[in-house]
Amino acid sequence: MARGKLLVIFLMLAIICPVMTSCFDAKEVDDMGFVIALGLDKGKTNALRMTLQIAKPMAGDNGGGGGKDDGLPYAQFSVEAPSIYSGLNMINTSASKQISLTHIKVVVFSSELAREGLGPYLHAMVRGREFRPNMPIVVARNTAEEYLESVDPKLVVNATKYYELVYQSYKYTGLIPKVEFHDFYLSSESLCKNPVAILGNTAKFQSVDEFDLKDSTYLEHGRSSPFEGDFYAGDIPALGGSRSENIGLAVFDGDRMVGELDGTNTTFHLLCTGDFVHSYWNVPDPLSEGHYVLLDIKQSRKPRHHVEIVEGKPVIHLTFNLEGDLLSVQSTIDYEAGDNSMILESAVESYIIDQLLQYLDKTVNEFQSDICGFGTHARGLFTTWAEWEAYQWKSKYKDATFTVDVNFKVRRPGLILRSKSSVTSESGSDTQ
Amino acid sequence: MKKKTVFGNWEAGAIISNLICAKVFLDSPRLAVETAGTAAWIFTIYIAILAIIGFTVIQRLYKPYEGKDLLDIAELAAGNIGRVFVGLVIILCLGWSTTAYMRLFSENMKLISLTTSPLSFVELFYMVCLVVGAYLGMEALSRLHAFAVIIIAAGFLLIMLGVVNYIDLGNLLPILGNGAEKIFIKGASKVSAFFEILVLFLLAPFLKKYQNFRATGYWSLGLSAVFLLISSFVFSSVFPYPSSLERTIPIFHIARLIKLGRFFQRVESLFLFIWAASSLLYISVTFYFILFTFQKTFQLDYYKPLIIPFAIIIMSVSFIPSDFTEIIGYEVNLFRNWAWIVAFVMPVLLLILARLRKKKPAR
């Protein structure tokens, strides 16, 4: 036994000695430069123009770090390269630290690149173990470089937090889609689903004087003035904060971008996929023209999709269960109870159906791209994969017809139980 | 000669379950998807049932041979030649799975975390465990399994639970995947996924009683079927069919998805713990049984002097295949298609032969 042990120890020493001489993969944290955002554009001189934001060490208590020089918590590099990894090499010629992609928080593609197809880049990102599967994908309407440059996180100290939070805003605005690289990639390869990406852009307005509505989509939605969602990214008349704007979605067919949707349609996209959480909606007042009822709409149950194939064409039936809280009633009509509430609910239902059909119509006719993933529900109609493959859902989607059912219920009236009109000096004397 | 080591059902069950389930961390979910498409889970249930039927037959035949392992039975059936032949077959099969798994696990380890380390460096870690495990023998190995396997199983279930958000049951449709023929006829040979049940037939003397042998067999087959099922179910429901074929290490890709708020992201490295532990145990056990079989086949008194030479042979052989895909090719297309003959057909034949031989002199 003692000899056995000696032998084991001897062996272990013999093995460990050469091992001790090198720690092959050990890389100190401070020897690495962590990229937090990656932008890809079409290059002038080469296939790609890469923009990298590399985090600087955080501002410590000594006030250093944090980018005293230019006030930014990151350093931005741009390079033109044939591929992502060769770009990294090229940047490493000037950056002091080895660049690591393990902490990328967002990847931005320019729409120009996206329209040509993202396949090669997506594959590279899946194959490399460094990219996170849950980072969001953004399509910048101009260039990714410009978009990333315009990100100036005013509200948070560190940029990573900004990136982590800003793309989560679909949970409370409903104006951008929920996009994770994982889903994006799978959808781009899928037979039954097409991917979407967040639409982003640099705000085009520099001052209040420049504000205009010429790019707003409110007319398209049949409104007299734009709602919060009736814009594409970059067109919102707003100032302050970061100059990058994220609203709307980029529609893809496979790995190729085919179009854009504005914020309002994005909300309905979220509703269809079931990723909608809650957001504030303006709904035209059914009883008082020109006024709006402001609702906080939630999804009380995930939507139900029922797909049939009638004469080779898909017929999709959708059921939505929504609920809402009254936030404000501009007309001061008493919508809290009784018949009025029924009127409001049915008005909201028909409003939603109307808007939804508009949205679905766009996906079918304009883009012919099943971005809601109805195909995933159609698969159940086939017994084997070969049959399903033969059906070619993506090409049949353009013939799809929809029926939509919405159940809406006002659950809570907010802190006011009875709406009362405000009393001015004239009306006050009338009622008394 | 030596004091017989005896251990309970729990330990034996843990060993066999880990042996069968270690492949979950390699490519078993992907293989299931490759064979059956979206119906990977049906396929897994199917081969599990096949394996259990196979075991039932063997277990019935085993009854009179309580406490005898396959080599003893081979000797009963065909004398010394039989024993040597069966021993060599077992050594070859176990040797292959040890080398293949050592190479595959090391390669995967390189893919996942130690990207720039040389392969030999990674394999050295496996070597150390393998040698130490063999030195300390079956008793220590079985006891280690008794609690390590629980931890591995718990970690595995945690990973599966972590991706519950990503599970889309729609991905399991169309329900029959690649079609019934492919699943039930062509897929039948994939019952070799349960090849490691062979080790149970070598474990028989450690278990002593026939009841223990039977219980261990059913329990470990059942448990590993459950784990294989969970893995293929989760994998094929998280990754839709054609894309799922791309994934080199299915469970690793699943683990990458885990995200609990902003803080817990990319915990796949934690998964490395259970992954490495499972593979280390697998390799140590199969290596021990290579030695055990060799010792018994050639009726040696000691196996310990064999440890170092065998370890060196195994390590050298594992370097022979030139690349990752080559070894996967051998493993998947060759070994996992034909191993069922060794694991299920050979014992049945031996048992029947042994019975016939036994009856003859009686008459």
Add this chain to the structure above:
Amino acid sequence: MDIKKRIKNLLFFHEPQMEKPFILKEDSSSDGRDNSDIEKNKEGSRKKKNEDLLLLKKLEKIKLTDKKEGSDKEEKPDISKQLSENKRVIEERFSIPLNGDLIIRKFDITVKDSVIAAFLIFFDGLVDTKVINDDILQPLMLLSNLDIKSDGENILNYIRSHILPHNQLKEARTHQEVIDEVYFGGCGLYIDGLDTAFTADVKEFPGRSVERPNNELVIRGPQEGFTESLRSNTGLIRKRLMDQKLITENIIIGRRSRTPCSIMYVKDIANDSLVAEVRRRLKSIEVDHIMDTGELEQFIEDDPSLPTPQVMATERPDRVCSMLTEGRVAIVMHGSPFVLVVPVTSNDIMYSAEDQYLRFPYSNLLRIIRILALLMSLLLPAIFLAITNYHHEMIPTDLLLAILSAREKVPFPSVVEVFLMEISFELIREAGIRIPGPIGPTLGIIGALILGQAAVEANIVSPILIIVVAVTGLGSFAIPNFSAGFAFRILRFGFIILSAISGFLGITVGLVLMGLWMVNAKSFGVPFVSPVAPRTSGGFSDAVLKSPVWKQEKRPDYMNAKKGRKQPHISRRWINRDVDSNKSDSEDNNG
């Protein structure tokens, strides 16, 4: 050449020598090792004495003492009838007159008109002189004149039964017996014309009185600790464990020191082969002097290379008692305030005495915290190193940037940093124990100030590492067993090296190797990691988490105790109103 030979020795195969390791088996009668038949015969009489003592103890609180059996029974009686001869032998053996503290008191006894010369020997300082005066000298010298109605021809009997009122009087046939007794605080009485000497226990050692235990503190529970005196220690155990079958066997260890030790066990619970094995190991020790159970532990443990202790050393009598009731064996040694209990398992070294006294949710909380503490103490620096060197993607980005900026100005690689801090921490710990009392508090200041503050200010280490090392240190203090704490402190360095080599893979390999090492170990025939590995039936009631006291029905299976059951299935009989309280009595003792 020696080295050549050794290498050759290593590489070439040699027939291993078959050792038969001791394994605790269920059936103790079949164990052939139990060869001491004499011991068995002795047990009968000893038991009787113990029972008598127990009765006595309950009646009146006299000083508890066990009869010190002459362990060298093979020695021939060598006491001469000639007093002068005896005196000469004694003087020779004690090196009189070189030895200054041995008192030889010569006197005469008057018995029935005859005057008999006698002498008394004892060590000054080990005995209670008042007892000698009142109970031995006074009766012998004065009261022997009283007319006692007895026709005892035998002076020996006469003296024993009539004259000496001392409560612990023994007859000795050999000088060695007398000498052993004298060294253990007795006095020897030689009487002319008798070939038997009397020994009387009059010991009063200088030493501590019973105090609170210093190292194993509890909040809820008894507050007594062992002292350095054998008899007060066995007394403390007996005081608590009022069991008629509690046996205290005496044994002497040390060829020269002849240190008295006691093996304690409950006779009808403890496995016989276990007791025999303990006895065998203790008896086989050949050593000149032995000072403390710390040394004894190293003489009897199974595997000296295993990092964790394989013998429990405790200073709490209640702990010893509860372990005795489970069928374990305790070894008490004169001069050591730590009592050894064997066998132990890995669970025992993670438990504190308090666990049993607290309600089970509380003690389970403590246990979970202790397991966490163990993991931290073992793995935290290694995991920190692995994450920061190999698995960057795991760290939340914010934290990563914090670590990054903290490390930006640190010149060392993080491995060196970790080693630096770990070693300084061990330094503080060691210095804290060795430092003279009055300047102790300054050490804390130095440690905290210099290492914590200044090192960070000087950019020698990063602040986050200080947190890691501090938490690790706290973790190692939360491990209740002192020796086990050492084990994990040593292993921690191994894990640091492994994780520096290859990150999580190294740690996993380390864990597997450590696991193999641990499960292979045995403590007095009991697998060290039982009841987890090998899993034993029903051992889980107190394995990792604790079930309520009334549910701990069985003794640990791995102990193979003679009686498996501690309490019947329903121990809280009041719960069921219909149960006849006499009915389930029979269930109590079916092991």
